[in-house]
Amino acid sequence: xxxxxxxxxxxxxxxxxxxxxxxxxxxxxxxxxxxxxxxxxxxxxxxxxxxxxxxxxxxxxxxxxxxxxxxxxxxxxxxxxxxxxxxxxxxxxxxxxxxxxxxxxxxxxxxxxxxxxxxxxxxxxxxxxxxxxxxxxxxxxxxxxxxxxxxxxxxxxxxxxxxxxxxxxxxxxxxxxxxxxxxxxxxxxxxxxxxxxxxxxxxxxxxx
Amino acid sequence: xxxxxxxxxxxxxxxxxxxxxxxxxxxxxxxxxxxxxxxxxxxxxxxxxxxxxxxxxxxxxxxxxxxxxxxxxxxxxxxxxxxxxxxxxxxxxxxxxxxxxxxxxxxxxxxxxxxxxxxxxxxxxxxxxxxxxxxxxxxxxxxxxxxxxxxxxxxxxxxxxxxxxxxxxxxxxxxxxxxxxxxxxxxxxxxxxxxxxxxxxxxxxxxxxxxxxxxxxxxxxxxxxxxxxxxxxxxxxxxxxxxxxxxxxxxxxxxxxxxxxxxxxxxxxxxxxxxxxxxxxxxxxxxxxxxxxxxxxxxxxxxxxxxxxxxxxxxxxxxxxxxxxxxxxxxxxxxxxxxxxxxxxxxxxxxxxxxxxxxxxxxxxxxxxxxxxxxxxxxxxxxxxxxxxxx
Ligand code: B12
Numbered sequence: 001x002x003x004x005x006x007x008x009x010x011x012x013x014x015x016x017x018x019x020x021x022x023x024x025x026x027x028x029x030x031x032x033x034x035x036x037x038x039x040x041x042x043x044x045x046x047x048x049x050x051x052x053x054x055x056x057x058x059x060x061x062x063x064x065x066x067x068x069x070x071x072x073x074x075x076x077x078x079x080x081x082x083x084x085x086x087x088x089x090x091x092x093x094x095x096x097x098x099x100x101x102x103x104x105x106x107x108x109x110x111x112x113x114x115x116x117x118x119x120x121x122x123x124x125x126x127x128x129x130x131x132x133x134x135x136x137x138x139x140x141x142x143x144x145x146x147x148x149x150x151x152x153x154x155x156x157x158x159x160x161x162x163x164x165x166x167x168x169x170x171x172x173x174x175x176x177x178x179x180x181x182x183x184x185x186x187x188x189x190x191x192x193x194x195x196x197x198x199x200x201x202x203x204x205x206x207x208x
Numbered sequence: 209x210x211x212x213x214x215x216x217x218x219x220x221x222x223x224x225x226x227x228x229x230x231x232x233x234x235x236x237x238x239x240x241x242x243x244x245x246x247x248x249x250x251x252x253x254x255x256x257x258x259x260x261x262x263x264x265x266x267x268x269x270x271x272x273x274x275x276x277x278x279x280x281x282x283x284x285x286x287x288x289x290x291x292x293x294x295x296x297x298x299x300x301x302x303x304x305x306x307x308x309x310x311x312x313x314x315x316x317x318x319x320x321x322x323x324x325x326x327x328x329x330x331x332x333x334x335x336x337x338x339x340x341x342x343x344x345x346x347x348x349x350x351x352x353x354x355x356x357x358x359x360x361x362x363x364x365x366x367x368x369x370x371x372x373x374x375x376x377x378x379x380x381x382x383x384x385x386x387x388x389x390x391x392x393x394x395x396x397x398x399x400x401x402x403x404x405x406x407x408x409x410x411x412x413x414x415x416x417x418x419x420x421x422x423x424x425x426x427x428x429x430x431x432x433x434x435x436x437x438x439x440x441x442x443x444x445x446x447x448x449x450x451x452x453x454x455x456x457x458x459x460x461x462x463x464x465x466x467x468x469x470x471x472x473x474x475x476x477x478x479x480x481x482x483x484x485x486x487x488x489x490x491x492x493x494x495x496x497x498x499x500x501x502x503x504x505x506x507x508x509x510x511x512x513x514x515x516x517x518x519x520x521x522x523x524x525x526x527x528x529x530x531x532x533x534x535x536x537x538x539x540x541x542x543x544x545x546x547x548x549x550x551x552x553x554x555x556x557x558x559x560x561x562x563x564x565x566x567x568x569x570x571x572x573x574x575x576x577x578x579x580x581x582x583x584x585x586x587x588x589x590x591x592x593x594x595x596x597x598x599x
Contacts, residue, residue: 015418058464063414100314103410125314150541151244151312151578177519178542186546 004047008037012044013051015061017068024072034079038116041072045114049197052107059103066110087118089207090140094122094131096159098152104176105146107196112144115200117207128162135163135170142206144199145189147176153183160187171206175199216387220278224389224570225448228489228514228534232567236560236597238590239279239391239536239570244312244579245586246271246284254579255304258289258313261371265378272386276590279391279570281452283378287313291367295360296347299406312578317405319412320344326423329407333430341407392452392491396439396483399431399475404457413457417467428475436482443488450491450514451483459496459519473504484512492533494520495575502528518574526563535563536570539589544573545580549588556592564597571597 004010008027011019020041027037048065051057091112095105102124112119120138122130135143143163147156160172173191174184175198184192191202226233247257250267257264264283272280289302301307301314320341321329328336343349348360382388397405403424404413416424439451457463458472480490492513498505498520505515506528515529517537525535538559543551556571563569571593577586 052461055461058461058467059410060414060417060463060467063411064418067411067415098311100316149312149578150545150575151580153545153580183546 004043006040006043008040009044009047012041012065012068012072013047015048015064015068017064017071020068020072021075024075028075028079034076038073038076038080041069042114042116045069045111049111049114049200053195053197059107062107062110066106069110069114088116089142089203090118090120090138091142091144091203092120092122092131092134092138092140093144093146094126095124095146095148096152097125097127097155099147099149099155100124101148102146104148104196108144108146108175108199111196111200112203115203117203126159128159131159132163132166132168135168141170142173142203143170144173144175147174147179150178153178153187157187160189164188173199173202210385213383213385213387217383217389220387220389221448224278224391227568227570228450228511230511230531230534230568232599234599236564236593236599237278237570238276238593239281239572240277240577240586240589241281241391241572241575242271242577242586243281243284245577245581248579249274249583253303253310254285254312255302255309257283257285258287258302259304261288261374264288265374268378268382268388269386272382272388275586276594277388279389280382281391283375285313288367288371289313291364291371294363294367295349297345298347299345317409319409321407321412323412323416323420323423326420326427330423330426330430333434390449393446393449394439394443394451394488396435396442396451396453396479398453398455398458398472399428399435399479400458400472401456402431402435403427410457417463417471421471424471428471432475432478435479439479439483439488440486447487450489452491452493453480454493455495455498458501459494459498460500465500468501469504473501477508480508480512484509489513491536492516494518497521499524505529506532508533514570516572522559522563530563530568531566534568534570537572537574539571539573541573541575541577541581544577544585544589545582547585549584552585552588553592556589557596560593560597567599 004013008020008023011023024037045065048057048062052062093105093109095102109119109121120134122134131143145156145159147153156174163170163172171190174187174189175193177194179192179194181192193199193202223233223235223237227237244254246267247254250270252263252267257267264285268280268283292300299316301316303309303311339352343352349357351357379390404410408416443451458468463472483490490513493516495518502524510532514534514536515525517525517535522538529535539555543555571589
C-alpha cells in the first residue's frame, strides 16, 4: 500500500474536498507546476483505489473521490494546456454493445486516469466499429471492455474478434463481474479481470 | 377453469405457499425469473414483445405449455414501449426505435432530480413529480399545460389502463388454461432505491450522502408512506402471494456499513414491516451481494420475506436467515447460458442437498434469465428439481 506523506495526497484520500480545492489553488499561486500537483492527486487516488480493493472503502467513497478529482482537474486542465504531455499513454475503454451498465467501468476509468493515463471513454452500448475507430485515431496500445449482462457476452466476443481481425496492434483487456479466464479464452482477449485495480496493473504491464 | 388445470393450479400454489411458510411441500417448488428467454422461446423478437402487448402475453402461453413451473413472473416485458412513445419518454430506449430489433431496452441514467429540487420534493412529492419531474423526463410533456402535454397525459393514462387491463385478463387465462401461478402480485421499492435509481442517479445520491445527508433522510421519510401505498395499490387486495421488491443499491459494495445502517435499512425495514402487518409478504430480490447485511435482515419478522440469493454467500444466508425466511435462487446465470445441462443438474442437486432439506426453499436462477439462457439448461433445472427435489 502506498504511504502518503504529501498533504494534498492525504486530503484526497480522506475525501476532504474543500481542503483539496484550497491546496490546489494555493499551490498554483505559489508557482508549483500543475503536473506536479496532478501527480500528488494521483497518489491520493491510488490509495483510494487500494482502500476500495481491501474493502475499507465502498462505492460511495470512490464516487465522492472521483468527483473531488474532477473538481480539481477542472482547475488544472486549462493550465496543463496542450494536453497529451505528461500522460503515460492512451487507453480506449467502453461498455460493449447492448449493455448500459457503467458504474464498474467508470471506476476503472477513474483509477486509470488517477494513475496518469489518457483515457478515451466511449461510454456505454459501444459497437465494435467505434472501438476500432477510436483505437486507430488515438493510436492506443490498450483497449479495455466492460460487460455485466450475461446476454452481452457474445457482443463482447464479437468486439474482441473484430478488433483482432482489424489487424491493429492493440492489446485487449476485458472486465466485469462475470468475466473469468475461460471467458477470456472464449473471446480471444489478451487479459481479463473482475477487479478494477487489476486493470491498472495490467496497464502497467502493457505500457512497461 | 378446466378441472385438470384447476387441480394443477391448486397443487402448484400449495407447494409454492408451503415453501414460503417454511413448511415442507411435496416437492421443492420451481419459480423461474424468466424475462427475455420467454420471447426467444416463443419465437418473438424483443421489438415485438416491447411493442405488441398481445405477443408479450402470448409468449407466456407458450412457456406454460412447454415447461412445468410452480410460479411465473409474468410477461417478459414489464414495459409497453408504445405507452412510453406516447408520452415521449427520454429515459428509455427501445428496440425498433432507437435500437436494433432484437436488442434489450436501455435505461438512460441521469440525475433527473437536482440537488435544489429536494425542498420542493419533500414539501409535496406528487406535485413536484407532476409539475417538474415528468416534464423533464418526457418530450411530450415538456411544456406543461400545452395541448400536446394535455393530450399525452390522456394518452399515457389510457395506455396504462389498457396495459393493466390486458395483464389482468392474461393472469386469469394463465391460471385457468395453464394452471399458471403468479410468483408475486404487487411491486414496490426500497425508499433509498426510489431516490437513488430514477430521481438522483447514483453519482447524485452518493454525493448527497456527504453534502446534504439531512435532505436525503427527509426525502426517505416522505417516500416510506408512498412506497407502502404503491405496494398495496399494485397488489389490488391480493394477499396470498408476495410483493416483488427488486433491490439495487443496498448491495455490497455500494454503501459503507455506516451509511447502509443509516440511510438504506431503516426506511426499507419500515416498508417491509408495514406490508407484513397487513399480511403481505415481500420477495426480497437481493440483486448482487448482500452478505455483509444478513444480520440486519434477520431482524425482520419471521416469514415476512423470501430472501432471494443472487451473489450473496448462500451458506451464510442459510446460516443466518435459514429457518426464519424461505430462501430462493442462486443457480448461476453464466451456467445457464454457457454451461452444460449436466453442470446445471449437479448444481441444482447440490442446492437441494445443502439448503432445501428442512423445507423453506425455492429453486430459481440467481439473476433474471435473459435471452442467452439455453433451453436444455432451463429444462435441466426443472427436471432435476422434479426428480431429485421430492421430500
Ligand atoms: C446498478 C444496476 C443497474 C442500473 C445500471 C446503472 C448504470 N449506470 O450502470 C440499471 C437500473 C440502469 C440497470 C439496468 C438493467 N439491469 Co442491472 N444491475 C445493476 C446492479 C444492481 C449493480 C451493478 C453495478 O453497478 N455494480 C457495482 C459495480 C462497481 O460493480 P461491477 O460493475 O461489477 O464492476 C466492478 C468489477 O466487475 C470490475 N469491472 C467492471 N468492468 C470492468 C472492466 C475492466 C476492463 C476491468 C479491469 C474491471 C471491470 O471493476 C468494478 C470494481 O471492482 C446489478 C446487480 C448487482 N448488484 O450486481 C444489476 C444486474 C447487473 N442487472 C441486471 C439486469 C437484468 C438489468 C436489466 C436487463 C434490467 C431488466 N431486465 O429490467 C437492465 C439492463 C439494460 C441494459 N441494456 O443494459 C442483471 C443481469 C443478469 C444477467 N443475466 O446478466 C443484474 C445482475 C441484476 C440481477 N440480479 O438480475 N441495472
